[in-house]
Amino acid sequence: EPEVTQTPSHQVTQMGQEVILRCVPISNHLYFYWYRQILGQKVEFLVSFYNNEISEKSEIFDDQFSVERPDGSNFTLKIRSTKLEDSAMYFCASRGSSGEGDTQYFGPGTRLTVL
Amino acid sequence: AQSVTQLGSHVSVSEGALVLLRCNYSSSVPPYLFWYVQYPNQGLQLLLKYTSAATLVKGINGFEAEFKKSETSFHLTKPSAHMSDAAEYFCAVSSLSGNTPLVFGKGTRLSVIA
Numbered sequence: 001e002p003e004v005t006q007t008p009s010h011q012v013t014q015m016g017q018e019v020i021l022r023c024v025p026i027s028n029h030l031y032f033y034w035y036r037q038i039l040g041q042k043v044e045f046l047v048s049f050y051n052n053e054i055s056e057k058s059e060i061f062d063d064q065f066s067v068e069r070p071d072g073s074n075f076t077l078k079i080r081s082t083k084l085e086d087s088a089m090y091f092c093a094s095r096g097s098s099g100e101g102d103t104q105y106f107g108p109g110t111r112l113t114v115l
Numbered sequence: 116a117q118s119v120t121q122l123g124s125h126v127s128v129s130e131g132a133l134v135l136l137r138c139n140y141s142s143s144v145p146p147y148l149f150w151y152v153q154y155p156n157q158g159l160q161l162l163l164k165y166t167s168a169a170t171l172v173k174g175i176n177g178f179e180a181e182f183k184k185s186e187t188s189f190h191l192t193k194p195s196a197h198m199s200d201a202a203e204y205f206c207a208v209s210s211l212s213g214n215t216p217l218v219f220g221k222g223t224r225l226s227v228i229a
Contacts, residue, residue, distance in 0.1 A: 045217065109157075
């Protein structure tokens with residue numbers, strides 16, 4: 001069964017450093033998302049991406065964040081200068097065309113720890 | 116704007132007992148509703164979804180949920196709990212159209228006691 005994959009599973013970084021979180025969505029999916037979950041809190045939407053551009057973003061997704069689909073398979077989230085409060089689990093999700101309804105399929109997540 | 120409220124951050128049931136996890140939503144447009152499960156150290160797995168067809172939705176692992184528009188609810192149930200059901204459960208809402216993100220509730224941790 002196709003699945004969303006994410007690398008790395010755990011990333012530890014120093015405050016102020018740049019990190020890139022990588023995702024490989026399900027092939028033939030068209031819509032891509034990043035969510036995050038701070039420990040003990042609910043899952044929050046960050047950004048959605050369609051047709052090679054951001055379609056929607058939340059207040060959390062400020063200038064420190066960027067997303068990119070550098071090739072036909074990867075979808076990345078970059079945090080330019082990490083802060084302590086960026087420590088969270090980051091989930092990538094993808095969704096197919098309207099034929100699949102509105103189901104988003106999630107990856108296993110990357111746990112980001114900022115020291 | 117859409118929102119989800121999950122009553123009870125932690126629910127504990129005995130093995131074999133009924134599982135009832137509550138979810139109420141707020142949406143100004145017809146909603147899609149979802150239940151996701153998160154096992155320890157894993158990602159989010161779709162349990163079931165409501166997309167304006169049948170109001171009683173059956174999902175994986177014996178779970179089901181009923182959409183009640185008049186009560187703006189989408190409670191998750193399972194007749195008989197198994198130890199393997201212990202996990203975090205998230206209710207989520209999105210709108211019927213467009214590339215809309217999911218709005219999640221705070222989650223309910225289900226514990227199953229032997």
